[in-house]
Amino acid sequence: MEQNYLRKIIQKNTRGPLLISLILIFIFVAGYTQESHKWSTLFTPLAEENSVEGIQSLHKQGKFYFQLKKADIYFLDYGIYSYNTVNGIKSSEEKLSQVYGVLVLDDGYLLTLLPKNYLDMSEEELTSVTAVANLDALNGNEYHMEAYDEMVTTLSDAFGIDSSVVKENVPEICVTIPENGRLGDQALFLVILSGFLISLAFFLYQLLIIFNYRLSKFYRKLAKTGNAEDIEYSINRAAADGTCLYINTLKSAGFTGLVTSDYIIGKKNTSLMLGNTKDLVWVHLKLIRHKTYFITVGKSYQVLFYFKGVKAPITINCNKEETAAGLIGAVSENLRVCCEYSDELAKLYRKNYDAFLKEVTERVSARNQEEYGYDENSEAGNYRTDSSETESSREESNTDETTL
Numbered sequence: 001m002e003q004n005y006l007r008k009i010i011q012k013n014t015r016g017p018l019l020i021s022l023i024l025i026f027i028f029v030a031g032y033t034q035e036s037h038k039w040s041t042l043f044t045p046l047a048e049e050n051s052v053e054g055i056q057s058l059h060k061q062g063k064f065y066f067q068l069k070k071a072d073i074y075f076l077d078y079g080i081y082s083y084n085t086v087n088g089i090k091s092s093e094e095k096l097s098q099v100y101g102v103l104v105l106d107d108g109y110l111l112t113l114l115p116k117n118y119l120d121m122s123e124e125e126l127t128s129v130t131a132v133a134n135l136d137a138l139n140g141n142e143y144h145m146e147a148y149d150e151m152v153t154t155l156s157d158a159f160g161i162d163s164s165v166v167k168e169n170v171p172e173i174c175v176t177i178p179e180n181g182r183l184g185d186q187a188l189f190l191v192i193l194s195g196f197l198i199s200l201a202f203f204l205y206q207l208l209i210i211f212n213y214r215l216s217k218f219y220r221k222l223a224k225t226g227n228a229e230d231i232e233y234s235i236n237r238a239a240a241d242g243t244c245l246y247i248n249t250l251k252s253a254g255f256t257g258l259v260t261s262d263y264i265i266g267k268k269n270t271s272l273m274l275g276n277t278k279d280l281v282w283v284h285l286k287l288i289r290h291k292t293y294f295i296t297v298g299k300s301y302q303v304l305f306y307f308k309g310v311k312a313p314i315t316i317n318c319n320k321e322e323t324a325a326g327l328i329g330a331v332s333e334n335l336r337v338c339c340e341y342s343d344e345l346a347k348l349y350r351k352n353y354d355a356f357l358k359e360v361t362e363r364v365s366a367r368n369q370e371e372y373g374y375d376e377n378s379e380a381g382n383y384r385t386d387s388s389e390t391e392s393s394r395e396e397s398n399t400d401e402t403t404l
Helices: 005-034 052-060 116-120 142-159 163-169 183-211 217-224 228-241 321-334 343-351 353-372 387-400
Strands: 065-082 095-105 108-115 129-137 173-176 246-248 257-259 263-268 271-276 280-292 295-307 310-318
Touching: 005 183, 005 217, 005 228, 005 271, 052 108, 052 129, 052 173, 065 108, 065 116, 065 142, 095 116, 095 142, 108 116, 108 142, 142 163, 142 173, 217 228, 217 271, 228 263, 246 321, 257 310, 257 321, 271 295, 271 310, 280 321, 280 353, 295 321, 310 321, 343 353
Parallel strands: 108 173
Antiparallel strands: 065 095, 065 129, 095 108, 129 173, 246 257, 257 263, 263 271, 263 310, 280 295, 295 310
């Protein structure tokens, strides 16, 4: 059975997005699981409590949010500070972000963590605080444990009793009053849910493409170039007959590339793109130096294909210079297009696209007149260079098209 090279290219470029979407699904599921103790009270009516016994009962039931009613609050000389760091070193002054206090209820005391703006409240306001609050155990939270010990010491000194007695009567629970109530966690829940659903939908779409490549966006966009089935047949026929100028379906998706006398498949950023060779106007090599701390740690090569009416080029990545040079050589021998790099063309392409097309057309016409004795004055995609000129343009490209 004849191989379907177009299908292989599409499916190979689907595996990466498929894996990424699967990883995202696991990340969102992990995030949901980690915060699952909050979800049961996130959008439901809140229970109202103003007693230690009632709050303890909610905590045992696994309730996270509740409505604190008419509580009396006294501040502790203990808070949580924030600051910026650079490489583990403080780069700014500490700023108070939250402050701990003692929650005084009719039947006892609890540790509470408050927004710093509570410090601006009047004594009268602090004697009857009603707010959305959440419950958290002290275990594993260093700040909570230190604040709890501070509260025990304060109560022990105030009532003249041993700290061990205070600990026996004050539950190890921290009542936190968030500055924006449940809004922060509600937003987090919606982000996690939306991210999960989007990732799941994207994963299922990529999975469908694995089984039916014609559902891909790339295949559906072939209709803009011509009949999709005819294009597919032409590409597969050229690959089967060995008449492709260049084909790479075995390496990673980043090196995807296929060139026939009629079509070119490459990448625009990470997306597959197809161009018609009759619209091809310019081809050149680009050397990319990969640097870490200004030290070159690797090189890669790109062959850039420019088409009429399309501002961004189609790129075929090559891991070796010889591969890229061979690709340009094959194009220059079989598709009479401009395969030389020049700063003038690059500048015109960036600043005056119409002038760029005119200049390329004139160069093609002049070369046709010089080498073949006639002037087709055709599209700028009918220019042929000899091998020495290709080598020269490749060397010039290495110098002028380096990307740092």
